[in-house]
Amino acid sequence: MxxxxxxxxxxxxxxxxxxxxxxxxxxxxxxxxxxxxxxxxxxxxxxxxxxxxxxxxxxxxxxxxxxxxxxxxLVDALREELGGAADFEWDAKGGVVAATTVDDSVALEAFAAEQRAAGVDARILTPDEAFQLEPHLTRETALAVHYPQDAQVQxxxxxxxxxxxxxxxxxxxxxxxxxxxxxxxxxxxxxxxxxxxxxxxxxxxxxxxxxxxxxxxxxxxxxAIHPRRGVVLVTAPVPAGTVRHKVYDADYVGAVESGEADLQTSTVVESTRAGTVLIGSSRERIGFDDTIRTRVLREIARKAAALFPVLGRVPVMRAYGGFRPYAPxxxxxxxxxxxxxxxxxxxxxxxxxxxxxxxxxxxxxxxxxxxxxxxxxxxxxxxxxxxxxxxxxxxxxxxxxx
Structure with missing residues (x-):
C-alpha cells in the first residue's frame, strides 16, 4: 500500500x-x-x-x-469512458403497484396523490388499464398505479x-x-x-x-446500523412478456417503512434479462443468521402466485438471501x-x-x-x-x- x-x-x-x-x-x-x-x-x-x-x-x-x-x-458517461467495460443492464422498465381490496385501493390512491405533489410521476390505472400493462396480473386487481420512473440495474x-x-x-x-x-x-x-x-x-x-x-x-x-435480512426466489425462465414491469402489491410500502423486527413479507415480482423472474420480498431482523427458512420461501411464493397466478405453474430454481443495512x-x-x-x-x-x-x-x-x-x-x-x-x-x- x-x-x-x-x-x-x-x-x-x-x-x-x-x-x-x-x-x-x-x-x-x-x-x-x-x-x-x-x-x-x-x-x-x-x-x-x-x-x-x-x-x-x-x-x-x-x-x-x-x-x-x-x-x-452515469450509465451513459461511463459507457463513453470505459466502453465495453460498463455493462449495467440498465432497464427503465417502470413499475406497477396493484391493490386487490377496497381498503388497499383507497390507501394506494391517497399515497399516489401525495407522491405526485412531491414530484413523482404516479398514474392511476383502472383494472383494464392495468391488464394492458401486465396481462398476467390477477383479475382481483381493483386499482393500480403506474410509475414510469421506476427502473432496474444489475x-x-x-x-x-x-x-x-x-x-x-x-x-x-x-x-x-x-x-x-x-x-x-x-x-x-x-x-x-x-x-x-x-x-x-x-x-x-x-x-x-x-x-x-x-x-x-x-x-x-x-x-446504530443493524442487519435486516431479506430473501429472494429465482424462477426458471418464462416466456418474454410474462412480467413486463417491476410489480408489487400495495402492502409493500408498509413493509418497507415498518420498523418491526419480526418477519414481514409482501409481493414483489420482476423479470430479468435472462428470462428468469425474481420474487420477493421478506424482511426480518435476526442478526446475522443466514439460515434459509422454508416457511419464508413458501409465504413469498404463495403471495406471488396470488398476484401473478401464472407463476403458480413456474418452478423455482433457487433462493438467496442477504443482509441490508437498516437504520432505526x-x-x-x-x-x-x-x-x-x-x-x-x-x-x-x-x-x-x-x-x-x-x-x-x-x-x-x-x-x-x-x-x-x-x-x-x-x-x-x-x-x-x-x-x-x-x-x-x-x-x-x-x-x-x-
Whole structure:
C-alpha cells in the first residue's frame, strides 16, 4: 500500500463504489478496501431496484428522485469512458403497484396523490388499464398505479463498472480487512488500519453496509446500523412478456417503512434479462443468521402466485438471501461524523442502496469537496439521535463484512 490516496473507501458494494466513483470524478485519488471481492455482500443479494414508487414524501424520496435522474447520466458517461467495460443492464422498465381490496385501493390512491405533489410521476390505472400493462396480473386487481420512473440495474455489474472508472482515474481497489482508523492532531483521521498495515489518507468513508456499526465502533464513532435480512426466489425462465414491469402489491410500502423486527413479507415480482423472474420480498431482523427458512420461501411464493397466478405453474430454481443495512429511522447516513473529523459515513440504505447509490455518491463528494450539494444533507447527518442509540444487534460482528 505504497500509494498515498486522498480518500480510503471501506466497502466495495454498490454504495461504496458509487462514492468512490464520484470522489474520483471530483479529482481525488481513491482507494477502495474490502475483505472480499467487490459487490460480494449485500449488493450481490439484491434485485437492483431503482425505485421512487415505494417512498413517501420526504428526505429519502428527494434523494431517490435525484438518484433516478443521475443513474442514466452515469450509465451513459461511463459507457463513453470505459466502453465495453460498463455493462449495467440498465432497464427503465417502470413499475406497477396493484391493490386487490377496497381498503388497499383507497390507501394506494391517497399515497399516489401525495407522491405526485412531491414530484413523482404516479398514474392511476383502472383494472383494464392495468391488464394492458401486465396481462398476467390477477383479475382481483381493483386499482393500480403506474410509475414510469421506476427502473432496474444489475448491481454487481454496476459496481464493477463504477470501480473500473476509479481504477482508470488512478485509484485502486484492494483486498484488505479494515479494523479502524489512525488519528493525529486534534483527533483527525490520518489513515485506516488494515491487516496489510496502515493506509495513510486524508479521509475514510465507512461504506460497510450491514457491518457499518462494527467498523464505526472500531473508529470510535458508533452508529446504530443493524442487519435486516431479506430473501429472494429465482424462477426458471418464462416466456418474454410474462412480467413486463417491476410489480408489487400495495402492502409493500408498509413493509418497507415498518420498523418491526419480526418477519414481514409482501409481493414483489420482476423479470430479468435472462428470462428468469425474481420474487420477493421478506424482511426480518435476526442478526446475522443466514439460515434459509422454508416457511419464508413458501409465504413469498404463495403471495406471488396470488398476484401473478401464472407463476403458480413456474418452478423455482433457487433462493438467496442477504443482509441490508437498516437504520432505526429509515434514513441513510451520509456525511462526516463530527465526533471523528475525517471519518465519513455512506450507509444505512437498507433495501434501497442500489437505487440511492448514484445520488449518495454525488452528495458525499459534494460535501467532502465543499461544493454546494444538490440534495439537502441535513436529514442524513451522522449525529442524529436515532443513530446514537446503540442496541445489542448493532454489535454483532460477522466474518463476511468489509
Amino acid at each position: 505504497a500509494q498515498f490516496p486522498d480518500i480510503a473507501v471501506v466497502g466495495a458494494g454498490i454504495v461504496g463504489a458509487a462514492c468512490a466513483e464520484a470522489l474520483s470524478s471530483a479529482g481525488l485519488v481513491v482507494q477502495v478496501l474490502d475483505r472480499h471481492a467487490p459487490a460480494a455482500g449485500t449488493s450481490a443479494a439484491g434485485e437492483g431496484n431503482v425505485l421512487v414508487s415505494d417512498k413517501p414524501p420526504g428526505a429519502e424520496l428527494r434523494l431517490a428522485l435525484a438518484s433516478r435522474e443521475r443513474w442514466p447520466e 448491481p454487481v455489474l454496476a459496481a464493477s463498472a463504477l470501480l473500473a472508472a476509479v481504477r482508470k482515474r488512478g485509484g485502486a481497489v484492494r483486498k484488505a480487512t479494515a479494523s479502524g482508523v489512525t488519528r493525529g492532531a486534534g483527533g483527525r483521521v490520518t489513515g485506516v488500519r488494515t491487516d496489510r498495515g496502515v493506509l495513510h489518507c486524508g479521509a475514510v468513508v465507512n461504506a460497510c453496509g450491514p457491518w457499518s456499526a462494527e467498523f464505526s465502533r472500531a473508529c470510535g464513532a458508533p452508529i 429511522d429509515h434514513l441513510p447516513v451520509i456525511g462526516e461524523d463530527p465526533r471523528v473529523p475525517g471519518l465519513w459515513h455512506a450507509t444505512g440504505h437498507e433495501g434501497a442502496g442500489v437505487g440511492l447509490a448514484a445520488a449518495t455518491g454525488r452528495l458525499l463528494a459534494d460535501l467532502l469537496t465543499g461544493r454546494a450539494p444538490q440534495v439537502d444533507p441535513a436529514p442524513f447527518r451522522a449525529d442524529r439521535p436515532a443513530l446514537l442509540e446503540e442496541s445489542p444487534s448493532s454489535s454483532q460482528p460477522h466474518p463476511r463484512g468489509p
